[in-house]
Amino acid sequence: MINLKGNRIPREDNKPCGAKCKCVEPTPNLLTIELTDEQSIPRIIYKGEDITALVAVDFEWRTKDADQCxxxxxxxxxAKDSAGPMVVETKELAVGERAYGA
Known part of the structure; x- marks a missing residue:
């Protein structure tokens, strides 16, 4: 078993060997939506960043067939932090044919 500490690979005698660790950071999820119950404010994490001061959240996913999105x-x-009137920022993504009403 290799136990990595910091950005260097330790030797068994705990003296640094000088080799650089080539650790790969895990890629964060694109979008995480957490909802405690049907009345709670959702927790939104977009590209690893907590999005706060929510105004509106829309999410739609549709299947193409049994194996494809x-x-x-x-x-x-x-809302973005601002000294004056509220400034609303939008993060939006649309991939594939978006069907309305079904």
Missing amino acids: GSTYFRIKH
């Missing part, structure tokens, strides 16, 4: 769509509106 047909479309993914999301739009997150949130």
